[in-house]
Amino acid sequence: MKTFTCKEIMNTMGGCEMEFTGATPMDVASQCSKHVASSTDEAHKSMREMMLNPNHTQEDREKWFAWFQGEWDKKK
Numbered sequence: 001m002k003t004f005t006c007k008e009i010m011n012t013m014g015g016c017e018m019e020f021t022g023a024t025p026m027d028v029a030s031q032c033s034k035h036v037a038s039s040t041d042e043a044h045k046s047m048r049e050m051m052l053n054p055n056h057t058q059e060d061r062e063k064w065f066a067w068f069q070g071e072w073d074k075k076k
């Protein structure tokens with residue numbers, strides 16, 4: 001199990017101090033995406049817009065996930 005803060009998941013481009021714990025990167029990412037999708041504030045805007053952008057392709061998603069997987073691996 002690893003724990004990431006919302007801020008870490010958003011690559012410090014906003015977010016908050018809420019923590020998400022999971023056994024896999026996908027688990028943590030899906031918990032955070034629900035949290036971001038239900039947010040309405042400025043701090044989560046960049047991530048929310050990326051997620052809701054209709055031009056956001058599968059390739060973008062994979063690119064983001066590859067980045068997050070790297071962060072996951074770095075974390076003890």
Ligand SMILES: [Zn+2]
Nearest residue numbers: 006015016018
């Ligand atoms: Zn947050």
